[in-house]
Structure formats: C-alpha cells, structure tokens
Amino acid sequence: MSRRGGPLFLLGLVLLSFNLRPAAVSVGPVLAEVREGLSMSATEASLLTTLPVLAFAVFGALASAAAARGGLHRVTLVALLAVVVGLAGRAVTGSDIAFLALSLLAVAGMAMANVLMPSLVKRHAPERIGAVTAIYSTALAIGLTSALLLTVPLSTALGGWRGGLGAWAVLAGVAVLPWILLARHDRVTPTPGGxxxxxxxxxxxxxxxxxxxxxxxxxxxxxxxxxxxxxxxxxxxxxxxxxxxxxxxxxxxxxxxxxxxxxxxxxxxxxxxxxxxxxxxxxxxxxxxxxxxxxxxxxxxxxxxxxxxxxxxxxxxxxxxxxxxxxxxxxxxxxxxxxxxxxxxxxxxxxxxxxxxxxxxxxxxxxxxxxxxxxxxxxxxxxxxxxxxxxxxxxxxxxxx
Missing domain, CATH: 1.20.1250.20 (MFS general substrate transporter like domains)
Structure with a gap:
C-alpha cells in the first residue's frame, strides 16, 4: 500500500465507516420513545424511516460532482461534519420538525460519504481494492450491528432516548479528527475532458x-x-x-x-x-x-x-x-x-x-x-x-x- 494508503487514511476510513450506519438505524430501536417525547405523528414517523432512502437518491447523486469541485477529502470531511451536527442536534431538540430536519442532515452526510468511499479506496489503495474494501465494509457492518443492539442499552444508561442517540454523535465527532488532516492535502486540478x-x-x-x-x-x-x-x-x-x-x-x-x-x-x-x-x-x-x-x-x-x-x-x-x-x-x-x-x-x-x-x-x-x-x-x-x-x-x- 502506498504512502497515500497509509495508517492515517486507514484510521480515517475505519472511523468514518463505523459512524455512517448509526445515522440511519439508531432511531429505530427507540422510535416509540422519540414519538412520545416529541408528539410525532404517524406520518412524521413514516417520513423519518424513509429519509435514508431519499438521502441516498438525492445527496448520494451529488457526491461525485461535489468531490470533483471541492476535493475528495474535503467533501468527505464536510459530509462527516453534517453527520455530527445532525446527530447531536436531533438529540437535544424539542421540535418534531427540527428532529426530522436534523435527521435529514445526518443521513445526507451519511449518503455522500458512503458514496465516496469506493473512490477513496481507489485513490489511496488502487492495488488493494479488495483488502481495503473488506476493512471498511466490516466497519460498516459493526457500526450497523452496534447501533441496532446498543442504542436501547445506551438510552437506559444515559437517562433516555436523547442520551442514547446523542452517544452516536460523540463517536462521530471522534471520526472527524483524521479527516481534518487528510483534507489539508487536497489539491483540486481540472480533469481533462471535464x-x-x-x-x-x-x-x-x-x-x-x-x-x-x-x-x-x-x-x-x-x-x-x-x-x-x-x-x-x-x-x-x-x-x-x-x-x-x-x-x-x-x-x-x-x-x-x-x-x-x-x-x-x-x-x-x-x-x-x-x-x-x-x-x-x-x-x-x-x-x-x-x-x-x-x-x-x-x-x-x-x-x-x-x-x-x-x-x-x-x-x-x-x-x-x-x-x-x-x-x-x-x-x-x-x-x-x-x-x-x-x-x-x-x-x-x-x-x-x-x-x-x-x-x-x-x-x-x-x-x-x-x-x-x-x-x-x-x-x-x-x-x-x-x-x-x-x-x-x-x-x-x-x-x-
């Protein structure tokens, strides 16, 4: 693996991957408590469960164009920051509408970062696509399983659903750190032919x-x-x-x-x-x-x-x-x-x-x-x-x- 596929990138990729799925699935195990706490209607709850699909369809489609203009690592960093802000914000808001909007922000960041990961692997480890894809897809699976299994225990330990959902924002915040360093090295150059x-x-x-x-x-x-x-x-x-x-x-x-x-x-x-x-x-x-x-x-x-x-x-x-x-x-x-x-x-x-x-x-x-x-x-x-x-x-x- 080249220098560009070294320890900093692998650390960033693992932390990023682990923190993408909780944005979509952590609310499911405590949905009843969220609905009661925010007086959320059945229609709003249905919309909440549909947001990840909408985010992938809309924001995922924008990811490659954004990376071409802003830099692959910078856009990944911005996407991860959107996940952090969305997860943290929805854990403290008292408004059902704000909860939906912040959830959309979180899953939009998730969708864009998820789409960019194969490109990151291609750039940093073109000769080891299978091995590095294995690393991040395993981290995705661990993050998904953890969010499904741990959100309720975390809510119990931290005083309710707000603590359970907010814990995932803290973990996502840790994932931001290596991407701040990686984003500093982006140099955007025009691609021949566009x-x-x-x-x-x-x-x-x-x-x-x-x-x-x-x-x-x-x-x-x-x-x-x-x-x-x-x-x-x-x-x-x-x-x-x-x-x-x-x-x-x-x-x-x-x-x-x-x-x-x-x-x-x-x-x-x-x-x-x-x-x-x-x-x-x-x-x-x-x-x-x-x-x-x-x-x-x-x-x-x-x-x-x-x-x-x-x-x-x-x-x-x-x-x-x-x-x-x-x-x-x-x-x-x-x-x-x-x-x-x-x-x-x-x-x-x-x-x-x-x-x-x-x-x-x-x-x-x-x-x-x-x-x-x-x-x-x-x-x-x-x-x-x-x-x-x-x-x-x-x-x-x-x-x-």
Missing part, C-alpha cells in the same frame, strides 16, 4: 447493470431488516427473540465482510463467488416458507450470508472503473439509483402482507427477485470498465486532487 457525471454513467450498460444489481440486493436487505422480525413474531417468537434473529442476520456480515471482498478481487472466477453468496437467499426463503420457527437460526444465518452481496457490490464498484473519478461517478449512480429502486421493496411487501395476512406471497416475491440478481451478477463478473463505455474523451488515467 469530470465524469452521473448522467454519463446512467447512459452506460455498466452503470445501469450496477444500479439494478445494487437496487435488487437492497430490496432484500430492507425487507429483511424491516419485516423479518414481524415474520418470526408471527411464527411464535417473542419480540426480543425475533429482534435477536434479525440481529443475527446483520451480525453474519461482520466476519464475511472481512473475508469476501479480497477473495472477489483476487479471483479469476468472480461469477462463482457471487452466485454462491446470492444462492443462500433462495434456500433461506424456502426454509422460511416450510419451517419458519423450527429452522429460524439456520434461515437467519443463510439470509445473512446472502446479504453479504452488499460488500461484494462495493468491491465491484472499485474494480469496474479505471480512475478515482470514474469510481466516484459509478458509485454515485449505482447507490443513488439503486436505493431509489429499493425504496419500493418494503412498501410492496407490506401491502402483500396486509392483503394476504401471511408470508407466502411476500417470500415468493423475494424468491422471484433472486433470478435477476443471478443474471446481473453473471454479467457484472466479466471485466467491464466504465471509462471504456463513455467514449474517447474520458480520461483513462487518474488525476489526484
């Missing part, structure tokens, strides 16, 4: 395939984290046990996020790895159809393995562009369009569940969605490159800011 835009990526087969793949995978993840606790409660589990099973799905990704990205990056048989991971989904879903209670732990483990398609997609973003600028643009379009597509998943599953009163049809829908995932994975496993599909005016070599 920066690669999200619109250009949207007109390439690779961009469309990556966005569709990311979107379908995110549908599975949103449905699992949003609805599987209810599925297991309907199967006879207590609320605590059902929540623990969903936590198990998230926890599986911690070790596998460390192992799978470098394996994919080094492999000459990327299709086999992608197909093997994705194929855990249908086994889990069939198991949930046949024996949702008896095999619950096994189905949760398999669903968790399937969800590790997420770090593999992040690895592919870094592998399918030749430059940091191309990586940033590909990441921006893949994640913003993908999350926008995924927003429909939990809503449709909820409608199907309400209409039928059971889980057969929703699980059948998830089974059907595995088919396009496998087809897209097979195509994306081939060595396509974004810049090759943009035309001759696009730079092939990196220009460092």
């Amino acid at each position: 920066p690669i835009t999200v619109g250009q990526v949207a007109r390439t087969p690779l961009g469309l395939a990556m966005a569709a793949f990311f979107g379908v995978q995110s549908i599975h993840a949103y449905v699992m984290f949003g609805w599987f606790a209810q599925l297991w409660r309907d199967a006879g589990y207590s609320p605590t046990a059902a929540g623990a099973l969903v936590g198990l799905i998230a926890g599986v990704s911690i070790p596998l996020s460390w192992l799978l990205p470098p394996l994919l990056a080094r492999s000459s048989h990327q299709r086999r790895i992608l197909v093997a991971v994705i194929s855990c989904y249908p086994v889990a879903y069939v198991g949930l159809l046949v024996a949702p209670a008896a095999g619950a732990v096994l189905w949760a483990l398999l669903a968790g393995v399937g969800a590790c398609t997420f770090p593999l997609i992040l690895t592919l973003i870094g592998l399918r562009a030749r430059t940091p600028e191309g990586t940033a643009a590909l990441s921006a379009f893949t994640q913003s369009a993908g999350y926008l597509l995924a927003a429909s998943g939990p809503f449709v599953v909820g409608l199907l569940y309400d209409a039928t009163g059971e889980w057969t049809v929703p699980l059948a829908l998830l089974l059907a969605l595995v088919v396009p995932m496998l087809a897209l994975a097979s195509w994306l496993a081939r060595p396509h490159f974004l810049e090759d599909q943009l035309g001759g005016s696009t730079p092939r070599r990196s220009t460092r800011p």
Whole structure:
C-alpha cells in the first residue's frame, strides 16, 4: 500500500465507516420513545424511516460532482461534519420538525460519504481494492450491528432516548479528527475532458447493470431488516427473540465482510463467488416458507450470508472503473439509483402482507427477485470498465486532487 494508503487514511476510513450506519438505524430501536417525547405523528414517523432512502437518491447523486469541485477529502470531511451536527442536534431538540430536519442532515452526510468511499479506496489503495474494501465494509457492518443492539442499552444508561442517540454523535465527532488532516492535502486540478457525471454513467450498460444489481440486493436487505422480525413474531417468537434473529442476520456480515471482498478481487472466477453468496437467499426463503420457527437460526444465518452481496457490490464498484473519478461517478449512480429502486421493496411487501395476512406471497416475491440478481451478477463478473463505455474523451488515467 502506498504512502497515500497509509495508517492515517486507514484510521480515517475505519472511523468514518463505523459512524455512517448509526445515522440511519439508531432511531429505530427507540422510535416509540422519540414519538412520545416529541408528539410525532404517524406520518412524521413514516417520513423519518424513509429519509435514508431519499438521502441516498438525492445527496448520494451529488457526491461525485461535489468531490470533483471541492476535493475528495474535503467533501468527505464536510459530509462527516453534517453527520455530527445532525446527530447531536436531533438529540437535544424539542421540535418534531427540527428532529426530522436534523435527521435529514445526518443521513445526507451519511449518503455522500458512503458514496465516496469506493473512490477513496481507489485513490489511496488502487492495488488493494479488495483488502481495503473488506476493512471498511466490516466497519460498516459493526457500526450497523452496534447501533441496532446498543442504542436501547445506551438510552437506559444515559437517562433516555436523547442520551442514547446523542452517544452516536460523540463517536462521530471522534471520526472527524483524521479527516481534518487528510483534507489539508487536497489539491483540486481540472480533469481533462471535464469530470465524469452521473448522467454519463446512467447512459452506460455498466452503470445501469450496477444500479439494478445494487437496487435488487437492497430490496432484500430492507425487507429483511424491516419485516423479518414481524415474520418470526408471527411464527411464535417473542419480540426480543425475533429482534435477536434479525440481529443475527446483520451480525453474519461482520466476519464475511472481512473475508469476501479480497477473495472477489483476487479471483479469476468472480461469477462463482457471487452466485454462491446470492444462492443462500433462495434456500433461506424456502426454509422460511416450510419451517419458519423450527429452522429460524439456520434461515437467519443463510439470509445473512446472502446479504453479504452488499460488500461484494462495493468491491465491484472499485474494480469496474479505471480512475478515482470514474469510481466516484459509478458509485454515485449505482447507490443513488439503486436505493431509489429499493425504496419500493418494503412498501410492496407490506401491502402483500396486509392483503394476504401471511408470508407466502411476500417470500415468493423475494424468491422471484433472486433470478435477476443471478443474471446481473453473471454479467457484472466479466471485466467491464466504465471509462471504456463513455467514449474517447474520458480520461483513462487518474488525476489526484
């Protein structure tokens, strides 16, 4: 790893990654207390749970253009500061409207930083994309699992939901420190032919395939984290046990996020790895159809393995562009369009569940969605490159800011 991929960058990347998911998921475990404390309506609560998707769709799409103009590290620093201010502000406000606005600020920063991480890896460690992606995707998984499991205990220990949510702001503030140093080294230089835009990526087969793949995978993840606790409660589990099973799905990704990205990056048989991971989904879903209670732990483990398609997609973003600028643009379009597509998943599953009163049809829908995932994975496993599909005016070599 080069000097630019040295200890300061790795420390900054790990701290940044750990602090991105709590902005989106920490409020869920204490949502009832937040609603009571702020007299929040059901409509406002629904909007609050939708904000991360909206942030990725809007602010994630702006990330690459902002980095091209302001500097990759500077924009990352500003995004992280937005997370800190949003998390801290919503922990102390007494207004439901302000809580929503500050939550939007936090998840907007999260979305922009999340989109820029593959580009940061491409710039600092172009020869070790798999290994460094493993580092930050594992930190993401730990941050996600920690926010799901620790927000309630923190709230209890710190005197209520304000303390529980505010604790994540303190941790995010610590993550700012290395990025202050990293941002000092940004030097913005014009990119020959102009920066690669999200619109250009949207007109390439690779961009469309990556966005569709990311979107379908995110549908599975949103449905699992949003609805599987209810599925297991309907199967006879207590609320605590059902929540623990969903936590198990998230926890599986911690070790596998460390192992799978470098394996994919080094492999000459990327299709086999992608197909093997994705194929855990249908086994889990069939198991949930046949024996949702008896095999619950096994189905949760398999669903968790399937969800590790997420770090593999992040690895592919870094592998399918030749430059940091191309990586940033590909990441921006893949994640913003993908999350926008995924927003429909939990809503449709909820409608199907309400209409039928059971889980057969929703699980059948998830089974059907595995088919396009496998087809897209097979195509994306081939060595396509974004810049090759943009035309001759696009730079092939990196220009460092």
